[in-house]
Amino acid sequence: MSNNESSVPRPTSVLTVAALTMLEAIAVLVYAANYLLHLSDEGNLNMGGRIFMLVLCLAAGAWQVSVSLNFFKGKxxxxxxxxxxxxxQLILSFSFMQGPFTGVAIAAIVVAAVTIVMLFAPKTTAFLGDRPQS
Structure with missing residues (x-):
């Protein structure tokens, strides 16, 4: 059951998951833009590899935007x-716990944890049509 035409208001948990996944998508797209600005810098990859990584980051960001919007719609x-x-995100974040990105890693872990908990909240699953509305 899809809630596209439903008069049921979106629970806070749905809004939270949609907002956090959109925030993650924006972060990936910002990283892709930064990567584009530094595409000609020296590095371990040749130009073909760098372009592939850029396309991969852009595709991941666009995919995440699509997922976030469709979740908001109740799909x-x-x-x-x-x-x-x-x-x-959790796997990558734990690998960044040592070093200069510890704060970013902790923030990503918190975002992932909140998203997972809210994703399976009873009101979220009811909104998505997996349980009867209460």
Missing amino acids: AFTRAPIIVWQLF
Whole structure:
């Protein structure tokens, strides 16, 4: 059941997940823009590899925007990509705990944890049509 035409208001948990996934998408797109600005800098990859990484970052950001918007609309199928993204984010964040990016890593872990908890909140699953409305 899709809630596109439903008169049921969106619960706070749905708004929270949609906002956090959009924030993550914007972060990926900002990183891609920064990567584009430094595309000609010296590095370990040749130009073909750098362009591939840029396209990959842009595609990931666009995909995340799409997932966020469709989740906001009440599409239940978006739960799987959101979970995969959060697990990927958790794995990468723990690898950045040592070094200068510890604060960013902790923030990413908190965002992923809140997103996962809110994604399976009873009001969220009811909104997505997995449970009866209460």
